Each structure stands twice: as structure tokens, then as C-alpha cells.
Amino acid sequence: MSIAPEKMEEGQKLSNFSWESVSMNVKVGKQDKKILDGISGTLRGGEVCALMGPSGAGKTSLLNVLAGRVRSRGNVKVDGSILLDNLPISGSALRKRIAYVMQQDILTPTQTVRESLWFSANLRLPKSYSRKEKEELVEKTLKELGLEKCADTYIGDDMIRGVSGGEKKRTCVGIELIMKPKLIFLDEPTSGLDSYAAHNVVMRLKDMAAHDGCNVLCTIHQPSSEVFHQFNSVMVLRSGKRFYFGPLSGLSTSLHAAGKGCPNEFNLADHVMFVLQTESSEALDKIEMQMQEATPASQHPEMPHDKSVMTMKLEGAHAGFFTQLAALTKREFQNVYRDKAGLIASILVPLILNVFFALIFFQVGNIDRSEWTAQAHFGGMTQVAIGGMFGAAQPLLLKFPLDRGIFLREYATQTYGAAPYFISKSMVELSLSFCRTFPISALQKCIGIALLSANQRYVLIFWITGVAAASTALLVGCLAANPEVAQQAAPAVFVPQLLFAGFFIQSEQIPVWLRWAQYLCALKYGMNLNIMNEFGTDVIQDWPVQKQAMVSGLIENNNINPDHGWLYAGVLIGIIVVVRLLSVVALAKRAAAFF
Numbered sequence: 001m002s003i004a005p006e007k008m009e010e011g012q013k014l015s016n017f018s019w020e021s022v023s024m025n026v027k028v029g030k031q032d033k034k035i036l037d038g039i040s041g042t043l044r045g046g047e048v049c050a051l052m053g054p055s056g057a058g059k060t061s062l063l064n065v066l067a068g069r070v071r072s073r074g075n076v077k078v079d080g081s082i083l084l085d086n087l088p089i090s091g092s093a094l095r096k097r098i099a100y101v102m103q104q105d106i107l108t109p110t111q112t113v114r115e116s117l118w119f120s121a122n123l124r125l126p127k128s129y130s131r132k133e134k135e136e137l138v139e140k141t142l143k144e145l146g147l148e149k150c151a152d153t154y155i156g157d158d159m160i161r162g163v164s165g166g167e168k169k170r171t172c173v174g175i176e177l178i179m180k181p182k183l184i185f186l187d188e189p190t191s192g193l194d195s196y197a198a199h200n201v202v203m204r205l206k207d208m209a210a211h212d213g214c215n216v217l218c219t220i221h222q223p224s225s226e227v228f229h230q231f232n233s234v235m236v237l238r239s240g241k242r243f244y245f246g247p248l249s250g251l252s253t254s255l256h257a258a259g260k261g262c263p264n265e266f267n268l269a270d271h272v273m274f275v276l277q278t279e280s281s282e283a284l285d286k287i288e289m290q291m292q293e294a295t296p297a298s299q300h301p302e303m304p305h306d307k308s309v310m311t312m313k314l315e316g317a318h319a320g321f322f323t324q325l326a327a328l329t330k331r332e333f334q335n336v337y338r339d340k341a342g343l344i345a346s347i348l349v350p351l352i353l354n355v356f357f358a359l360i361f362f363q364v365g366n367i368d369r370s371e372w373t374a375q376a377h378f379g380g381m382t383q384v385a386i387g388g389m390f391g392a393a394q395p396l397l398l399k400f401p402l403d404r405g406i407f408l409r410e411y412a413t414q415t416y417g418a419a420p421y422f423i424s425k426s427m428v429e430l431s432l433s434f435c436r437t438f439p440i441s442a443l444q445k446c447i448g449i450a451l452l453s454a455n456q457r458y459v460l461i462f463w464i465t466g467v468a469a470a471s472t473a474l475l476v477g478c479l480a481a482n483p484e485v486a487q488q489a490a491p492a493v494f495v496p497q498l499l500f501a502g503f504f505i506q507s508e509q510i511p512v513w514l515r516w517a518q519y520l521c522a523l524k525y526g527m528n529l530n531i532m533n534e535f536g537t538d539v540i541q542d543w544p545v546q547k548q549a550m551v552s553g554l555i556e557n558n559n560i561n562p563d564h565g566w567l568y569a570g571v572l573i574g575i576i577v578v579v580r581l582l583s584v585v586a587l588a589k590r591a592a593a594f595f
């Protein structure tokens with residue numbers, strides 16, 4: 001594969017990553033819980049270090065603190081310093097330089113394995129990489145991680161049949177490794193893999209570390225002997241404290257010196273875990289001291305690395321706004337048409353509901369019928385508008401909360417910004433809601449509304465009202481911490497819209513001091529336009545006088561000014577623009593506050 005020489009050079013600079021006296025305390029009730037207790041260490045460029053310890057020892061917490069993903073906030077207090085080539089580093093500067101493979105596999109279910117790797121390569125590699133180089137890197141990574149056979153299989157989830165758990169895990173690893181990062185943190189990258197697959201992953205890490213000079217830190221559970229002996233060094237934690245840190249070879253000899261040597265044919269990693277969980281706390285203190293005394297000073301990895309000369313520079317600029325937007329929009333459309341069950345449900349449910357409405361409100365708007373009443377006519381219109389609002393807004397309440405895991409992972413790794421992410425989702429949603437307006441013409445004819453007035457205008461009002469209501473739902477989704485909160489907030493989005501729509505209570509009957517709230521309700525403006533479109537003077541002038549009288553109060557009692565049609569349309573468009581801008585800000589702020 002041909003990689004430009006300057007990229008090779010950049011890849012081969014060695015860096016030292018070290019941390020001193022890292023502590024983490026969490027206030028649980030009135031008690032202080034010590035999660036990490038003054039841990040220090042150094043990762044040498046070109047080496048792979050295993051982070052081990054019994055469950056709850058603090059491995060993930062240490063990894064998160066070192067990756068800049070946990071900071072002092074609320075009941076969490078983090079202390080200590082993190083240094084890259086002896087210079088302090090923290091926050092986003094630190095996160096930018098670290099490829100972090102999380103314990104959970106957070107992937108887009110409707111993408112194939114190859115598409116997931118390509119998405120990462122396309123958006124995260126510096127612009128200096130050509131498309132061909134990116135494609136070659138994707139193929140190389142697929143091959144090295146043994147993903148070739150499932151390269152074109154969907155990732156999958158509960159609803160879509162996809163790749164196995166091990167293949168998912170390797171895809172997560174590949175998404176990060178494709179970046180040729182300098183600092184690689186992996187939280188249990190081998191869990192769920194068989195020992196051969198785990199061996200391949202660790203070998204790939206080792207190759208990368210040796211070839212590109214990167215620093216690799218990797219929490220690991222129950223590694224096989226073959227896997228464990230690939231690591232250059234190991235840090236063993238015990239109840240938030242460092243129990244051992246040094247070369248792998250030193251672990252065996254120092255345990256032996258402390259009288260806890262690993263019996264022949266036993267797995268050393270299993271043996272350490274066994275010692276840590278069977279000895280008393282006092283006995284472990286003593287073993288630890290004896291191990292430290294037995295470890296020659298030269299074996300302590302805190303010694304500065306003699307090749308540690310470079311402070312890592314930021315890579316070149318990543319993909320631009322439009323590349324991000326195009327990739328995200330493509331993925332969003334794939335999400336829609338590949339999720340067949342979701343797609344069918346989103347077409348079928350509104351269709352069934354519309355047939356139901358059509359049967360109930362059949363021809364209520366036809367003034368030639370003797371049963372015609374103004375109330376039923378207005379009721380039919382309101383029902384269609386309310387149905388349109390729910391149809392457009394309800395699915396969007398959960399749009400961002402459900403995808404938040406993927407967004408946070410990709411946002412944290414600077415794959416893209418909040419704006420292209422939001423715009424891509426909005427564009428797909430606008431296209432879908434536009435498609436959904438077509439059946440409304442048929443429904444409208446069944447009900448007999450807007451027959452006399454402009455049909456296209458009615459459909460346009462229906463669409464814009466839906467989009468405006470959907471904008472409010474999107475904002476709530478962006479603000480909500482999780483899908484449950486978004487769902488609980490649904491009544492706050494929908495109930496005021498219903499109250500101000502003019503059907504249950506007319507505007508003039510609402511207390512004056514509360515009327516301001518209608519200006520936030522898209523449905524109110526949609527209904528204003530609908531009423532003008534349906535019962536405007538120019539429309540009803542040919543109606544029988546008695547029927548004209550029955551609807552004449554509607555415009556007045558709803559505080560509608562017939563000359564303000566453009567103002568109402570402007571308010572709807574204003575709601576769409578302002579609320580969506582607020583949503584992008586909320587999304588970015590939430591993501592920034594997460595770490």
C-alpha cells in the first residue's frame with residue numbers, strides 16, 4: 001500500500017504518555033467512595049500494556065480518567081496529572097489524541113461492517129489521504145481483523161439479523177485502529193472473542209504499536225496464555241490501587257519472590273486474579289511490598305523512554321462540513337430503507353389511521369349534505385391537523401435520544417460536528433414528512449374539506465404545520481437525557497398545541513394573561529391558516545346564507561385576522577428555524593458536557 005512518506009514519518013514518532021497520582025472519589029450519599037487511589041504509570045511508545053484487576057478494581061474508571069472522559073463535576077472528584085511527553089494535557093486536547101474502544105459495542109445496525117469502517121476512515125482521516133488510500137486502509141483493516149467474510153453483512157440488532165458479537169467487537173476495534181492513532185485505549189476489546197480471535201486483535205495492536213510507535217493501554221479479562229504473553233507490560237489494580245506495574249516478565253518473577261509464584265502450566269493472568277481474590281487485604285499489602293522490593297529499578301516503567309522526543313502534533317484537518325453532511329445523510333437514508341420493519345410500520349400506521357378518520361368524518365365538510373354542521377366540519381379539519389402533528393412529531397421525540405450513544409461516540413472522536421449531524425437528520429425527516437403529505441389529499445377529499453379552496457395550499461399548510469410541530473419535538477429530544485425523559489415530556493409538547501388549536505376552547509375564552517403561550521404553538525398557526533383557507537370570505541361567499549352565518553364566528557372567535565395570512569405562515573417558518581437552531585446548540589452543549 002502506498003502511504004505518502006510524511007505520513008509514515010508522523011506515524012513513527014514515539015511518545016511517552018504518563019500519569020501521576022491519579023485519584024477519583026465519588027460521593028455516594030454522605031460517604032466518599034475512593035474509586036482510584038493515587039495511581040501513577042507510564043506508557044512507552046511502541047508498547048502494549050494490559051490493565052488487569054478483579055471486577056470493580058477500577059480499570060474502566062482509570063481508562064476513562066486517562067482518556068479525559070471523566071472530570072471533576074457534581075459528586076465526582078478527579079485529581080492527578082496526565083502528561084504527554086512530559087507536558088500536561090487534559091480535556092479535548094487529550095480526547096482528540098486518543099482512540100477509545102468502549103466496552104459496549106455502539107454501532108449503526110443498518111450499516112455493513114465495511115461501511116462502518118469506511119464511515120470512520122472517510123470522516124476521520126486527514127484530508128491528505130486520497131480516497132484510494134482510505135479504501136486500501138479499510139480493506140487492510142478488514143483483513144487484519146478477520147472481518148473479510150462478514151464485510152458486507154449488516155451490523156444488526158434485535159430486529160435486523162447481523163454479524164456475531166465477536167465480529168461486532170472487532171468492528172469497533174477496527175473503527176478506531178483505522179485512524180492509526182498514537183494513543184489507543186481499549187476497554188475489554190477481547191471480551192466475547194474466542195482465544196484465536198482475541199489473539200489476532202492483540203497481535204494487530206502489537207503490530208501497530210511496534211510499526212507506528214503508538215501507546216496502547218487495554219483492559220483485559222481472563223486472557224489466554226497466548227494472548228497475555230503478547231503484552232509488553234501489565235498494570236494490575238486492586239481496589240483502586242496499583243498492585244503491580246511493570247514488564248510482563250517481571251510479574252512472574254516478583255510474584256515468585258513474594259512466595260506466590262505461578263505454578264507451572266497455570267495461566268499467569270488467572271493466577272494473579274486468584275491471588276488477588278483469595279488473599280486477605282493485609283496479606284496482599286505484604287505481597288505487594290515484597291514484589292516491589294524484588295523488582296529491579298530498571299524494570300519500573302516510569303523511567304523516561306530514551307526515544308521520547310516528540311510531543312504529538314495534531315493530525316491534519318479532517319473531512320469538511322459537506323463531506324460530513326453527505327456521509328451522514330447517506331447513512332440516515334440507509335437507516336430508513338434498510339430497517340424494513342420500521343419503514344413498513346411508518347407507512348402502515350398513518351395509512352390505517354387515515355382510513356379510520358376518513359370513515360368517521362366521511363363528507364362532514366360537504367356543505368351540500370343536509371346533515372352538514374359547522375362543528376363537524378371544523379372538527380374534521382382539526383382532526384386531520386392533529387393527526388398530522390402527531391404523525392410528524394411523535395417519532396422525532398425519540399430520534400436523538402435513541403441514537404445518542406452513537407452520536408456521543410462519534411462526536412467525542414471528532415468524526416463530525418453537531419450541525420451536520422442535525423442537518424442530515426432534519427433533511428431525511430423533511431423528505432419523509434413531505435412524502436407522508438400525499439395521502440392527505442385523498443383523506444381530505446373523503447372528509448370533504450378544502451374542496452372549494454385551494455387543494456395544494458391545504459397540503460402545504462398541513463406539511464409546514466407538521467414540520468413546525470416536529471421541530472419542537474426535536475428540541476425536546478435534544479434536551480432530554482434519555483428516551484424515557486423524552487417520552488415523559490411528550491404531553492408537554494402536544495397538550496398545549498391541542499389547547500390552543502381553537503377546537504376545544506376558542507382563543508377569546510382563554511385568560512388574556514395566558515394567551516401569549518399560543519405564540520409557541522405551531523398547531524395554532526396551522527389552524528389559523530386552515531380556517532382562513534376553509535372559511536375565508538372569498539370561499540364562503542357562495543354558500544347558503546344560513547351556513548355562512550354558522551361559520552362566520554370561527555375567524556373572529558379565534559382571534560384570526562384575515563389580513564395576517566403571511567404573518568401566520570412566517571411564524572410557522574420562524575418556529576421551524578429558531579427551534580431547530582436551538583436544537584443544534586442543545587445537542588452540541590449536551591455532548592460537550594458529557595465528558
Ligand SMILES: Nc1ncnc2c1ncn2[C@@H]1O[C@H](COP(=O)(O)OP(=O)(O)OP(=O)(O)O)[C@@H](O)[C@H]1O
Pocket residue numbers: 026028033035053054055056057058059060061062076
Ligand atoms: N460514578 C460512579 N459512582 C459510583 N460508583 C462508581 C462510579 N464509577 C465507578 N464506580 C464504582 O467504582 C468501582 C470501579 O468501577 P470500574 O467500572 O472502574 O471497575 P472495573 O474494574 O472496570 O470493573 P469491571 O471489570 O467489572 O468492568 C465499582 O465499584 C463501581 O461501582
